[in-house]
Amino acid sequence: MDNGKDAYRYGDHSGLRDKLLEQFQPLQEKLCSALEDSQDLLTQFRRNTSLAGIFDAPMISVRLMKGVDALFGSPSPKIVQRGQNTMQKPISWPDIVTASNCKIENKEAGIFHYHLDDVEAIAELSEFQHSIVLSGLLQKLTQPWSYKRDVQTELYTLSSIADTAGLSIQLASRSEFAQVTSGIGNIP
Numbered sequence: 001m002d003n004g005k006d007a008y009r010y011g012d013h014s015g016l017r018d019k020l021l022e023q024f025q026p027l028q029e030k031l032c033s034a035l036e037d038s039q040d041l042l043t044q045f046r047r048n049t050s051l052a053g054i055f056d057a058p059m060i061s062v063r064l065m066k067g068v069d070a071l072f073g074s075p076s077p078k079i080v081q082r083g084q085n086t087m088q089k090p091i092s093w094p095d096i097v098t099a100s101n102c103k104i105e106n107k108e109a110g111i112f113h114y115h116l117d118d119v120e121a122i123a124e125l126s127e128f129q130h131s132i133v134l135s136g137l138l139q140k141l142t143q144p145w146s147y148k149r150d151v152q153t154e155l156y157t158l159s160s161i162a163d164t165a166g167l168s169i170q171l172a173s174r175s176e177f178a179q180v181t182s183g184i185g186n187i188p
Contacts, residue, residue, distance in 0.1 A: 037165060068093050068138060072129050080113070083120025091116070096123055097138045104130075 069075045077096055096102070101117035110127040125133065132138065 034165060041161065065092075065094075072132060073126075077114075077123040077125060077129070079121050080124045081122040089119075091119060091121055091123060093138060095119065096125070097133055 072093055076090055076092055079091055096114055096116070099114070099116045099118050103115040103117075105113040105115065107113050107124075112125045112127070112130040114123040114125060116123060
């Protein structure tokens, strides 16, 4: 008889644990990543914010955006400070308006600092620009659910997210399950 097979059959499973851990670790990492994404989406649902906006689907047209830029008197807000760990994506006027975590600080006569925690930045607005933000006009243009087209954009984005998440989980599970089951057969 082969002593290796007898040892495995009668209780020496030292290699099994290590092999299973090796095979299941990548699957667990992928599933944890999918869970984190799911929790992020749930947070957005609870905040009642635009999923389309989060995934950079344009909520307002380029033409309308040019009008917004003209209204504010500049193509983008003046950024006085950026976080070190943030990507240097330009901050637009809709980013100021739709920021979920924004603290406004009156610095001096006619100058306001908007502390944007979501993008780790501080934007400096004039009193006129601050008044436009407070008017709510831009919120009505950039937040979904106001108009039928916005609802369609939001629902399409939601459907795409669900399809993509489901497909990635399904593919990850299939490939990892195949690796695990094929790996078990190779255990000494």
